[in-house]
Amino acid sequence: MEGMVRVPVREQEPKVRATNFEEVCYGYNSEEAVEEASRCLNCKNAQCMKGCPVAIDIPAFIQQIKEGSFEEAYQKISESSALPAVCGRVCPQESQCEGKCIRGIKGEPVAIGKLERFAADWARENGIKPKKADASNGRKVAVIGSGPAGLTCAGDLAKLGYEVTIFEALHQAGGVLSYGIPEFRLPKDEVVAAEVANVEALGVKIEKNVVIGKSVTVDELLENEGFEAVFIGSGAGLPRFMGIPGEQANGVFSANEFLTRNNLMKAFKEEYETPIFHGKKVVVVGGGNVAMDAARTALRLGAEVHIVYRRGEEELPARREEVHHAKEEGIIFDLLQNPTEILVNEDGWVRGIRIIKMELGEPDESGRRSPIEIPGSEYEIECDTVIMSLGTSPNPLISSTTVGLDTNRRKCIIASEENGATSKPGVFAGGDAVTGAATVILAMGAGKAAAKGIHEFLSAK
């Protein structure tokens, strides 16, 4: 039926891409984008916008693509988002904008994410930059962390005329976009560096190699360095482990370590010095986007890869597209199973993992059905690498060194959802540092809310 099916997007062949780090999805060209845009019903009461954490005027930019006004489409998105080329690639659209699209009721929703990506890529390839503020207001704001939350907050404040400095702990800007999400999903030089450069083009300064809480504290930034407000977007950096026997063995890595070596330190490239362990058979524990990223990275480094996840297919927290891509590439999913022990050889290296099968019981407080062990169902998988991808929690480095900054039981900074305000006047926070590990777009939404909060706070001062 006319208009029920979306324009298919071109991708690298699964067999080919399983051996390289080139981007999986090629995105739409102009003709494809215009054709897909014409499927948009341009609803008066656009449901899609309600599903977008940064409230992009989705029907407006899609109409502009339909009319071939690609630059206008990009500027329309840029009014709300500092990182459209990133979001077009990594947002879980199926549960946000596209999940609410009216087209989705009887057919496939409009490919909003792919269209956003098209507009952003087109702008980059044609040298279009977001619009800068007319003049500086001379007021300094510090932003901690150059990930999605920090970049968004900094970009919005710069557009309002503030002099923003971002402090980044690592040697490269981008946060999780640089160290976490792999090249084949989010190209670093082409996309991440370009989006960071766009934020810098708004007048934002980025000072790298500064660990807040160690190199300088939040209080020192406010008292000694002339900043009138601080936004903390430091993410959720600390990896979790299971606490099972054998977890300290050689060959057991956190997904953070494995991905940081590969993505930030570029260990997959011969000329880079940082080593990475090339496993022959790798077990990744977990079912989120990070688990998919780790699994698909290990696969590209030459391994046979299993994903072990304690719940079922329906409950996998990863984006649907990532699960689909992982399966196409040959990742083996061992679902409703959970490790009980990592088996170690006499040299201290992983030789296997003991697994128990699970079944789903009653829904827990998160609404997901909780997995229960099936007694006597244990078996062993032989492997030389185990990658733990069980989520992360916020780093206490900043909260423990900032006077009067309250955190909750999970070490997350307590901040208002509406404006990012914390218990400490002048200090705002958002993203994973507040919520615990979540998504790029939710962090961006929080960065946006905090920029507004900071503007209101400083305007009233």
Added chain:
Amino acid sequence: MYPIVRKEKLADQIYLMDIKAPRVARECLPGQFIIAKMDEVGERIPLTICDYDREKETVTIVVQTIGAGTERMMALSEGDALEDFVGPLGCPSELCLEKNLEETKKKHIVYIAGGLGTAPVYPQVKWLKEHGIAVDVIMGSRTKDLLFYIDEMKAVAENVYVTTDDGTYGFHGNGCQQLEALTGEGKHYDVCVAIGPMIMMKFVSLLTKKLEIPTIVSMNPIMVDGTGMCGACRLVVGGEVKFACVDGPEFDGHLVDFDQAMKRQLQYKTEEGRAKLAYEEGNTHHGGCGQCGGDR
């Protein structure tokens, strides 16, 4: 960029560099470390802080060239710069904190520095001297050619005992044997701080447990980010998992599981060996062994 303002060769394969790094120089305290990365392709290398000058805004690092990364870095000269230099990382030494000063003053402290461990021991001894506390230092190495900073250490310590395993300089033996000799002569110590190779810290800790001297060691496991993010540096201390980068680097030597830590340190031996070979001999390793992934 972080300029190299001074470079000196201290001993065989051991170099000193003063790096201009204002933020680190302003905040660092004895016991902490930095991570340096020389250029785009370089590794993030954790290095101990050997000294600092808050006015000149410099931090002194001492590096032993043990792999391709450190060799390449130490081939740089004064006037060159490191691309990245971040810190101070880790917790300062408890003995070198103003708030603990009254307690520390009551203690007889002995430092045992093994090999490159002299570098991180020096700023602690210097800080204590500046705060009116005199300590003994045992500094040892395999042989005379690897010794450095003897005069500098003598200027800040009460007594310095130099040892070499082969007897080419000072006491013929290792730090443990020197400590046993000293306690045998009636010296009493309330605290021992041992910094050096893990195997040395393990044996010092075994000895001091027997001698009932509380002991602090400074762990130097494999790290990537140095801020708690990767978990590569995890250790078992008293049955609990700790991250050396944020919980340490100093721990109770009597509680550290050294055997596991030493195994973990070998994790990238194959990859590191390959990189060193490639650096020294050029592109001679073409894979084919099927083990190291070099042919992939």
